[in-house]
Amino acid sequence: MDVSKIKLRSLVLHSIPKAKAAEKEAGATGLTISDLAAALDATRRLFLEDKIKTALDSRARPVIEDPEAKSAAAAAIRAYLQAKPDDQDLVATSQALARLLYNEQPGISPAGVVLVADLEFAGSTALLLAKLDREVGMRAFTTNEHGQVQINIDYLTDLFVTAGTKVFKIAVFAAADIKNDQLVGNIVDEQAGGHEVARFFLHLLGCNFSQRPQEQTQHFFHGAEGFINSSRVPDAETKARYSVALLSAMQSQSKEINVRKFAAEHLDKNDRDAFVAAMTERGITTGVIKKDTELIKTRLKRVQIETDRDVFIMAPPDRLEDGTITVKTADGSEKSVVEVTDTVRRVTPHS
Amino acid sequence: MPTEEVLAAARDRYEAQLPRFERAATGIAAEVRDVAHGCGITGRFDGRPKSVDSFVKKALTKPYDDPWGQTTDKAGVRATVYNPRDLYPLVDALEAHWADRLAGPRQDKSIERDPKVFDYSGIHLQVVAPAEDDDDEVVECEVQVRTAAQDAWSAVSHQFLYKPAVAVSLASERAWYRLVALVEVFDREVEQAVTTVLDDSAYPQGRLLQDAERAFWQLTTREYDRGLSEMILSVAIKALPETERATYGDSLSTFVAEHRQRLTELLAEFGPETEVGRMPRYALLTQPEALVLIERAEHAQMLLLDAVDEVGSDMHALVDPVLAAWGRPFPILDV
Numbered sequence: 001m002d003v004s005k006i007k008l009r010s011l012v013l014h015s016i017p018k019a020k021a022a023e024k025e026a027g028a029t030g031l032t033i034s035d036l037a038a039a040l041d042a043t044r045r046l047f048l049e050d051k052i053k054t055a056l057d058s059r060a061r062p063v064i065e066d067p068e069a070k071s072a073a074a075a076a077i078r079a080y081l082q083a084k085p086d087d088q089d090l091v092a093t094s095q096a097l098a099r100l101l102y103n104e105q106p107g108i109s110p111a112g113v114v115l116v117a118d119l120e121f122a123g124s125t126a127l128l129l130a131k132l133d134r135e136v137g138m139r140a141f142t143t144n145e146h147g148q149v150q151i152n153i154d155y156l157t158d159l160f161v162t163a164g165t166k167v168f169k170i171a172v173f174a175a176a177d178i179k180n181d182q183l184v185g186n187i188v189d190e191q192a193g194g195h196e197v198a199r200f201f202l203h204l205l206g207c208n209f210s211q212r213p214q215e216q217t218q219h220f221f222h223g224a225e226g227f228i229n230s231s232r233v234p235d236a237e238t239k240a241r242y243s244v245a246l247l248s249a250m251q252s253q254s255k256e257i258n259v260r261k262f263a264a265e266h267l268d269k270n271d272r273d274a275f276v277a278a279m280t281e282r283g284i285t286t287g288v289i290k291k292d293t294e295l296i297k298t299r300l301k302r303v304q305i306e307t308d309r310d311v312f313i314m315a316p317p318d319r320l321e322d323g324t325i326t327v328k329t330a331d332g333s334e335k336s337v338v339e340v341t342d343t344v345r346r347v348t349p350h351s
Numbered sequence: 352m353p354t355e356e357v358l359a360a361a362r363d364r365y366e367a368q369l370p371r372f373e374r375a376a377t378g379i380a381a382e383v384r385d386v387a388h389g390c391g392i393t394g395r396f397d398g399r400p401k402s403v404d405s406f407v408k409k410a411l412t413k414p415y416d417d418p419w420g421q422t423t424d425k426a427g428v429r430a431t432v433y434n435p436r437d438l439y440p441l442v443d444a445l446e447a448h449w450a451d452r453l454a455g456p457r458q459d460k461s462i463e464r465d466p467k468v469f470d471y472s473g474i475h476l477q478v479v480a481p482a483e484d485d486d487d488e489v490v491e492c493e494v495q496v497r498t499a500a501q502d503a504w505s506a507v508s509h510q511f512l513y514k515p516a517v518a519v520s521l522a523s524e525r526a527w528y529r530l531v532a533l534v535e536v537f538d539r540e541v542e543q544a545v546t547t548v549l550d551d552s553a554y555p556q557g558r559l560l561q562d563a564e565r566a567f568w569q570l571t572t573r574e575y576d577r578g579l580s581e582m583i584l585s586v587a588i589k590a591l592p593e594t595e596r597a598t599y600g601d602s603l604s605t606f607v608a609e610h611r612q613r614l615t616e617l618l619a620e621f622g623p624e625t626e627v628g629r630m631p632r633y634a635l636l637t638q639p640e641a642l643v644l645i646e647r648a649e650h651a652q653m654l655l656l657d658a659v660d661e662v663g664s665d666m667h668a669l670v671d672p673v674l675a676a677w678g679r680p681f682p683i684l685d686v
Binding site: 002003004005006041042043046047049050051053054055057058059163166167258260261263264269270272273276286287 | 592620621625626627630632633650651652653654656657668671672675676677678679680681682683684
C-alpha cells in the first residue's frame with residue numbers, strides 16, 4: 001500500500017489492561033475509556049504517522065471482510081466510514097472498538113493502548129484501529145536542592161510508542177474501498193503468522209487475507225525468477241548465484257518471505273532497487289509474504305540450466321551450493337562456462 | 352542551379368511541411384539529451400527546423416539542382432558538450448543508439464580537413480527521424496555535435512562569414528579562421544582544467560551539495576547548516592551511482608518540479624520556526640539534503656538503505672524521520 005498518502009486527522013486513545021479471563025468473566029473490564037479525542041499537535045501527529053507508515057509499509061497485508069463472520073467491530077468500522085461526515089462519531093466508535101478488542105484478546109495479551117484514528121488516505125476517509133503494547137523506559141531529570149545539582153532517573157512504565165517501536169497491530173480501512181458492503185483494507189499483525197491464539201486481531205475484525213499464502217508465495221517465486229532470467233541480470237554466474245539464493249530462501253525454515261530483505265541479503269547492491277521495482281510492476285508486495293511453497297514444491301527440487309544451444313542441465317540446488325556445478329563467465333567472451341565435477345554414472349537418450 | 356519553378360515548389364513544400372520538421376528536430380534533440388544523460392554527459396541539446404528563408408538561401412548559394420532532396424539539414428539538432436572530452440564518447444553513444452537509423456557515416460570535420468588549415472571542426476551525424484503516419488518520405492535530421500567553443504565560433508562566423516551583409520575581405524576572412532586556433536587552444540585548456548576539477552576527491556560531494564542547494568532554493572529562501580549537509584551527503588552520495596552523478600542536478604530539479612506542492616508543504620509545515628522544526632529528530636527536514644534523501648528513497652531506496660546502514664543507528668536516527676514524514680520509510684528488515 002502507498003503509505004505516502006496517509007494523513008492523521010484525529011484520534012482517540014483508550015487504556016486497556018492485561019486481559020485476565022477470570023476478571024472478564026466477572027464483568028470487570030479494568031478498561032479506561034476516554035470520553036474525548038486526544039490533543040494532536042504537529043509533533044505528536046508526525047511521530048505517530050512515522051510509526052504507522054513504517055509499520056504499514058513493511059508489514060501490511062491486504063484483507064477483506066468475511067460477511068459470514070458477522071463481526072461487530074467490522075460493522076462499527078463500516079458504519080463510521082459510511083456515515084455522513086457530520087454524523088461520524090469517532091469517540092463513540094472508538095469506545096465500542098476498544099471494548100470489543102478487550103473482550104476478544106486472549107489472556108496472554110499484555111496491557112496497552114487502543115488507538116482509533118480518523119485518517120485521510122488517498123483522498124478518502126479511513127479508520128485506523130491499532131493496539132499498542134505498554135513499553136518501559138527511563139528518563140533522566142535534574143534537581144537542584146540546596147545548591148547541589150543531581151541528575152536522577154525515572155523508570156517509566158506508561159510508555160506506548162517509543163523511537164524503537166516498529167511493528168504493532170494495525171488495521172486500516174478506507175471508505176472508498178468498501179465494496180458490496182464489505183470492508184477491504186490492510187492489517188499489520190506481528191503475530192498473524194503464528195499460532196491461532198495470536199490471530200485474535202484478524203478474528204476481531206472478521207476479515208480474511210485477500211490472497212492465500214500459497215498463491216502469494218508462487219507469485220513471488222515466479223516474479224523473482226523472471227527478474228533473475230531477465231536482461232537486467234546479464235551474466236550467467238550472477239543468475240546462478242541468485243537462483244540458488246531464491247531456492248534457499250524458499251526452502252529455509254523461515255515462515256515468511258520479506259521481499260526487500262531477500263533483495264538486501266542476496267542481490268548485488270545495484271540490482272536491489274531494480275528487483276523491488278520489478279516486483280512492484282508485477283503487483284507483488286514488497287513487504288512480507290507468509291511463506292507456503294505448496295504450489296511450487298516440485299520446482300524447488302531441481303534447478304535447471306538452459307543454454308542458447310539447447311543444452312539442459314538439471315540438478316538438485318545443493319549441487320550448485322556445494323560446488324559440484326559451477327557457472328562462470330568465460331574470459332574475454334560473453335559465453336559461460338558450466339563445469340560439473342562428478343563421476344558420470346549414465347548417459348541415456350532423452351525425449 | 353535549380354530553375355525558379357523548382358525552387359519555388361521546394362520552398363512552398365518546405366513551408367507546408369515545416370511543423371513536421373520541427374517535430375522531428377524536437378524529438379531527436381530529446382533522444383540526444385537522453386543518450387547524453389545516460390552517459391553522464393552534460394551540455395545543451397536543442398533542435399529546430401531550418402527557417403524558410405535559410406532554406407531558400409542555401410539552395411541558391413550551394414547551388415542545388417534538387418533543393419528539396421539535397422538539403423539534408425531541414426531538421427537540425429545542435430548538441431554542445433560542456434567538457435570537450437565528452438565529444439567523441441557522445442558521438443559513439445549516439446551511433447550505437449541509432450545503429451539502424453543512421454543515414455550515412457559520421458562527418459568529422461577535424462579529420463577531413465587539411466591539418467595546415469584552420470576551419471570548423473564539429474562532428475555531424477545524419478539520422479532518420481521516427482516515422483509518422485502522414486509521412487510521404489523518410490524524414491532526416493542533421494545532428495551537429497560540438498564543444499562550447501566550437502559552437503561559439505560557428506554561431507558568430509555563421510552570421511558574419513557565411514551569411515555576411517557585406518562582402519568579406521581576404522584579411523577579414525583570415526581573421527575569422529585564425530580564431531579557430533584559439534578555439535582549439537581553449538578546448539584543450541578546458542579539458543585539462545575540467546580533468547583537474549573532476550579528479551579532486553571532494554568534487555562529487557561538493558557538486559551534490561550544489562545540486563541540492565539549487566533545488567532547495569526553488570522551494571524556500573531559508574539558510575541551512577552546511578556542516579550538517581556535508582555530513583549527510585557524504586553518506587547519501589553512496590546511493591547515487593557514478594553514472595548518474597553528472598546529470599543528477601537535472602534529475603533532482605525534475606523531481607522537485609514534479610512534487611513541488613507536496614515538498615513546499617513539507618518544508619512549510621516543519622520549518623525551523625515550527626515546533627517540529629526545532630526538534631533534533633526532524634533536523635534534516637529544514638536542510639537541502641532532505642530533497643536528495645527523499646528523491647533517492649523514491650528511486651533507489653535499497654541503495655540508500657545500504658549507505659545509511661553502513662554508518663549505523665546515528666545516521667538512521669536522522670534520516671528515517673525525513674523518509675517517514677515524506678511517506679517512503681525504510682523497510683523493517685529485522686523483525
